[in-house]
Amino acid sequence: xxxxxxxKRNTRTGSSEGFDEVLVDVRDLxxxxxxxxxxxxxxxxxxxxxxxxxxxxxxxxxxxxVVGESGCGKTTxxxxxxxxxxPTAGEIxxxxxxxxxxxxxxxxxxRKKIQxxxxxxxxSLNPRMKVGxxxxxxxxxxxxxxxxxxxxxxxxxxxxxCGLASAFADRYPxxxxxxxxxxxxxxxxxxxxxxxxxxxxxxxxxxxxxxAQVINLLEDLRDEFDLTYLFISHDLSVVRHICHRVxxxxxxxxxxxxxxxxxxxxxxxxxxxxxxxxVPIPDPDIEKGRAHEIIKGExxxxxxxxxxxxxxxRCPMAVDNCKKQIPQLRExxxxxxxxxxxx
Amino acid sequence: MALLEIxxxxxxxxxxxxxxxxxxxxxxxxxxxxxxxVVGESGSGKSVxAMSIMRLIPWPPGxxxxxxxxxxxxxxxxxxxxxxxxxxxxxxxxxxxxxxxxLNPVLTIGMQLTEPMIAHLGMSEEAAMEKAKKLLGMVxxxxxDRRLAQYPHHLSGGMRQRVVxxxxxxxxxxxxxxxxxxxxxDVTIQAQILELMKxxxxxxxxxxxxxxxxxxxxxxxxxxxxxxxxxxxxxxxNASDIxxxxxxxxxxxxxxxxxxxxxxxxAKLDPVDGQPxxxxxxxxxxxxxxxxxxxxxxxxxxxxxxxxxxxxxxSACFEKDNLDKEVKDVVG
Ligand SMILES: Nc1ncnc2c1ncn2[C@@H]1O[C@H](COP(=O)(O)OP(=O)(O)OP(=O)(O)O)[C@@H](O)[C@H]1O
Ligand SMILES: Nc1ncnc2c1ncn2[C@@H]1O[C@H](COP(=O)(O)OP(=O)(O)O)[C@@H](O)[C@H]1O
Ligand code: SF4
Ligand code: SF4
Ligand SMILES: [Mg+2]
Ligand SMILES: [Mg+2]
Numbered sequence: 039x040x041x042x043x044x045x046k047r048n049t050r051t052g053s054s055e056g057f058d059e060v061l062v063d064v065r066d067l068x069x070x071x072x073x074x075x076x077x078x079x080x081x082x083x084x085x086x087x088x089x090x091x092x093x094x095x096x097x098x099x100x101x102x103x104v105v106g107e108s109g110c111g112k113t114t115x116x117x118x119x120x121x122x123x124x125p126t127a128g129e130i131x132x133x134x135x136x137x138x139x140x141x142x143x144x145x146x147x148x149r150k151k152i153q154x155x156x157x158x159x160x161x162s163l164n165p166r167m168k169v170g171x172x173x174x175x176x177x178x179x180x181x182x183x184x185x186x187x188x189x190x191x192x193x194x195x196x197x198x199x200c201g202l203a204s205a206f207a208d209r210y211p212x213x214x215x216x217x218x219x220x221x222x223x224x225x226x227x228x229x230x231x232x233x234x235x236x237x238x239x240x241x242x243x244x245x246x247x248x249x250a251q252v253i254n255l256l257e258d259l260r261d262e263f264d265l266t267y268l269f270i271s272h273d274l275s276v277v278r279h280i281c282h283r284v285x286x287x288x289x290x291x292x293x294x295x296x297x298x299x300x301x302x303x304x305x306x307x308x309x310x311x312x313x314x315x316x317v318p319i320p321d322p323d324i325e326k327g328r329a330h331e332i333i334k335g336e337x338x339x340x341x342x343x344x345x346x347x348x349x350x351x352r353c354p355m356a357v358d359n360c361k362k363q364i365p366q367l368r369e370x371x372x373x374x375x376x377x378x379x380x381x
Numbered sequence: 382m383a384l385l386e387i388x389x390x391x392x393x394x395x396x397x398x399x400x401x402x403x404x405x406x407x408x409x410x411x412x413x414x415x416x417x418x419v420v421g422e423s424g425s426g427k428s429v430x431a432m433s434i435m436r437l438i439p440w441p442p443g444x445x446x447x448x449x450x451x452x453x454x455x456x457x458x459x460x461x462x463x464x465x466x467x468x469x470x471x472x473x474x475x476x477x478x479x480x481x482x483x484l485n486p487v488l489t490i491g492m493q494l495t496e497p498m499i500a501h502l503g504m505s506e507e508a509a510m511e512k513a514k515k516l517l518g519m520v521x522x523x524x525x526d527r528r529l530a531q532y533p534h535h536l537s538g539g540m541r542q543r544v545v546x547x548x549x550x551x552x553x554x555x556x557x558x559x560x561x562x563x564x565x566x567d568v569t570i571q572a573q574i575l576e577l578m579k580x581x582x583x584x585x586x587x588x589x590x591x592x593x594x595x596x597x598x599x600x601x602x603x604x605x606x607x608x609x610x611x612x613x614x615x616x617x618x619n620a621s622d623i624x625x626x627x628x629x630x631x632x633x634x635x636x637x638x639x640x641x642x643x644x645x646x647x648a649k650l651d652p653v654d655g656q657p658x659x660x661x662x663x664x665x666x667x668x669x670x671x672x673x674x675x676x677x678x679x680x681x682x683x684x685x686x687x688x689x690x691x692x693x694x695x696s697a698c699f700e701k702d703n704l705d706k707e708v709k710d711v712v713g
Binding site: 272 | 422423537539540567568569570571572573576594595596597598599600601602603620621624625634635636637638639640641642643645646649650651652653654656
């Protein structure tokens, strides 16, 4: 990669300038999970609307953040893109094709290009396998490198790229710290030479300084291997730091989408504003001068989402119409999308 | 006199891997009505310090091996178990990260809230129920009558933590120890809970020790801050000094590791390399030495004492007067 591009990336997160090739196009994605009753003859009594009509594009080379409270549908969106869930409706276009229509054989090639890094490296790494085997396994399964010695060489290379000494290949996951295990998870994701990595709370379980080390690693890898990230996180400070664009989800809906700097400096959706206001800033003088507007109540159940705008029961700006009309995502400024009729 | 005065506290765990010096000479005070934060990374000894104050260190393998804890004129380490039980849950309330640590899944909210009032304060069941209703209202739970008859599993995580706060407040404590009270919650619920705790402690004049690894939470809610590393307090002072005039390399490193939501990103984060030390293998020198950018030869010879640098700001670092340039880099 040219010097100019990597320089731009290092200093210009917060802006989508220069990204124009669509890599993944998610169109009106819906994922409803059935709620069943009855042990012997289960019948569907309701639907959990985990994702309820979400559309966005991911540009090659960018890091797109997905934020929102627990249960808003971030992970489910990621799992649908990975085809770990069969979406109820919608399309996921990757290289011009709708991969929701692919059979498992067609998916094999897609799987190599789209990888995932999870929050809890412990539960996602097989405890009975040595680290070297864990990283080598996908290469073996997909016949990427058939020669054992070559594969071991690549394992050592990947470990080193992720800041671990080659000797870690012989350790078991439980013999490592959380930060080291997360590096193993990253090395495994890189083994297939992917183009697109879904990071689902990838640094959320880590302590401050270890978290910063892993954030820096993810940024270095993005630049070195020309990766595109979907960065799912509930930590808005981390998202501001690492992402070019940010999508805000609430109760299965995408409510706002904009360049990072624009979203954090000029949030338009009432929910985004309250969400940002809730995040404490590590500076006591700034905190003293901040008006703390606390969002009331809790997120309603996705089984029975409120009619109209799903945010209306908690929205300080709600008007009567909000209970009836479902707000559509619209572009209010170039690149700044909001789903609120009152903006 | 301070409400709580901890002096040279040492708590150790005697494990097969060796002696874990989890708390290794910690001293601090909490004045009446004040909110004091304890920050530091996982394993630095924050929780063990708190459990030591409550005398809840499990033996075996753990034991308080030295120091003193003075609370409200009493030497807690000299009390009998019975005397200590009557302080826990009455004079000192507790809030933990996971609300189910404090809640019994098979008892109603009402039983759990009234039990300590009946036991500690000798209240009648009716009076305790009345007060329980009031407490639920105070912590922002609607329809208290209905909630009192419910079980913990009927409530969301945020509501459970509100119930735990109500329990902590039930017997009019002088001090509340909150160990990562909002770490498991969403930011919006975190803000609700912390705002509630701030309002209630101010209104009722209750002192609070808030233990957290979140530097933002500390900046928003604490009067004073103790920074812990490897079982010791390595810097303490008022929040403004700690964030704007840090005088310990570890505090500096922490501040350089947190991404900021309120600023455009300018540079990469600049965290310290490596990991915290193994607490069974501490030598006589400064425990931050292997990761410290300012380390000198003399840092290996003895452990730097916590020294006053004025205005109640203390630092345990031999080089504390030589950090200027990097401090400017961080705080601008
Ligand atoms: N397999 C499933 N069956 C039924 N409901 C599910 C299933 N998976 C997810 N859900 C529900 O879908 C909603 C969205 O879940 P999801 O895991 O996507 O949330 P999230 O935004 O990732 O939350 P978190 O921040 O807690 O990880 C939640 O209400 C969840 O309980
Ligand atoms: N029951 C125990 N047995 C052995 N070691 C323990 C026990 N409880 C805590 N420790 C050790 O004491 C140290 C401090 O732990 P803790 O106070 O829980 O850290 P934190 O700052 O994350 O709250 C750690 O090294 C931890 O492993
Ligand atoms: S549409 Fe109405 S309820 Fe929804 S966010 Fe906008 S103002 Fe609030
Ligand atoms: S005493 Fe020495 S090693 Fe310890 S923090 Fe200060 S400069 Fe670093
Ligand atoms: Mg999730
Ligand atoms: Mg702890």
